[in-house]
Amino acid sequence: MMRLPPYADLLGLVVEHGDDGAPVLMMPFATDVLGRPGFLHGGAISGLMEMAAIVALHRALAGDGGGEIKPINVTVDFMRGGRDKETRSRGVVTRLGTRVANVEATAWQDDPAKPIAAARMNYLIVRRG
């Protein structure tokens, strides 16, 4: 398991493990991630999904020789307001290429089938060796 960076601590992220072993990141509700009163900040939800994507990509890369990653872009859709409760996110690597990886992540609160936000990311991969 990779060590999470200071920004993940700022968000209060906790690593949980899903049914199939894929890591789920949980962000507790706190004033540190609050946007307008009663709702999560969109940037905090985005940050959670980016960390989930990075964790998923590092995991996929670890089984494929390892490497460094650099974010190219991220597109976030906000579907529902995030309320004052725990939020979870999991990243899915949809394609792991030689130089580029496509990763998707969703964030949800009560029901994974009702996401509050979704993100698509492209990462540049610098392979070792």
Next chain:
Amino acid sequence: MSGFAGFDPERFFRARIGHGGTLGTEYRAHGADWAELALPYDENLIGNIGTGVIASGPIISLMDMATSMSVWLCADAFVAHATLDLRIDYLRPATPGRTVIGRGECYRLTRSIAFVRGQAHDGDPGDPLAHVAGTFMAPEGYPR
């Protein structure tokens, strides 16, 4: 419409609590349809332990806030609205130790949708580190 006529971004920012305050974002400047915010370097924002480069999440937050404020300036009112989508291109890593400056602009305001774009840099506006494009929606509409 729900909200208040007129919008003073400096006053809005003075009473900050929540995520923006935790990140350390500060007001910098504004115009009729744009707002500029600053995000001073802080080790708590680091996303890459090896290089000390801040994570991309705080830059999304910064640009979400700067573009959101540009909409309120454009509408000349504080209106309840939500980000529909935000796309960010990371042109280069932010330089460790430098303050990131984010400028958001509302380039089109319709009855219910605001279209925004923006750039972030860390000292030289001619050498941006990120570019964003997005939309906001006001459920009860923006004043026209």
